[in-house]
Amino acid sequence: MIDKLEFLITLSRERHFGHAAESCGVSQPTFSAGIKQLEDTLGVLLVERGSRFRGFTPEGERVLDWARRIVSDTRAMRQEIDALKHGLAGHLRMAAIPTALPIVAMLTTPYQSNHPDVRFTIHSRTSIEVLSMLENLEIDAGLTYLDNEPLGRVQSVPLYTEYYRLLASSEGPLADRESVTWHEVGQMPLCLLTPDMQNRRIIDAQLAEVGAEVEPRLESDSVIVLIAHVRTGKWTSVMPSRLAEVLGVTKNVRAIPIVDPVVTHSIGLVVPHRNPLTPLISALVAEAKQLAPVLEGIAAIKSPPESADA
Known part of the structure; x- marks a missing residue:
């Protein structure tokens, strides 16, 4: 039963029978048979039938919730027993x-x-x-x-608590500033994380609040790419203070606090x-x-x- 419940959890993640079967290390016929066996055992349809995966039935959604609990509890039990035996x-x-x-x-x-x-x-x-x-x-x-x-x-x-910094060239126009405003940030040649990142959504919302248009000249899902561009001296970026301190600050780059307002997140x-x-x-x-x-x-x-x- 546990392996069939794990099949269901994997299907909810992959949303595709073939990919789910591959992830579970079984053939697609074996995977589909496992789901069918689970349906027969419970006496309800769990998956919307079609040429491709179309979603779960209402009963399937409830069984999925239980599957996550049962599989999680089973893993926890095994792990706790192993810890008692071996540390x-x-x-x-x-x-x-x-x-x-x-x-x-x-x-x-x-x-x-x-x-x-x-x-x-x-x-x-x-x-x-x-x-x-x-x-x-x-x-x-x-x-x-x-x-x-x-x-x-x-x-x-x-x-x-996270604070935000403008990463900018230590020889640029803001080199001697102790802080900058969000409105000023909006005027800079920015490179930012892509919009699917929550950090980017926070920055977009804050710039919009002060009336600044968000038009980054470069987007990436990698902070390494952003920092590399900032280090050329031609770009600026907005990053959380701790990330800026660990990865961004060099003799050529400053991490300048952003104020008016001071934005924080947990x-x-x-x-x-x-x-x-x-x-x-x-x-x-x-x-x-x-x-x-x-x-x-x-x-x-x-x-x-x-x-x-x-």
């Missing part, structure tokens, strides 16, 4: 929005020191993808914004809404709770002034 070990899968990636090492490094038999896989994803992967049991935890879009059924641990860890948590996730939450006051202390020290000296 904490296994594979922890995480996804983070690109702007929060510098924080991942601050979680995984002390975690691995305390639990050396745990290995990690880290994905860079949009905020929407982080939540979708968490719901479909593709990851165990995520790092994302906590206060800008609905999170759904998750548990969260706030880690730090970044944190999200994990499945279940009790008890698996041992691996529980240990990660414990690390996050220890890290949070450290990060907030750093953020408070480096927070920008409330207004510019323009």
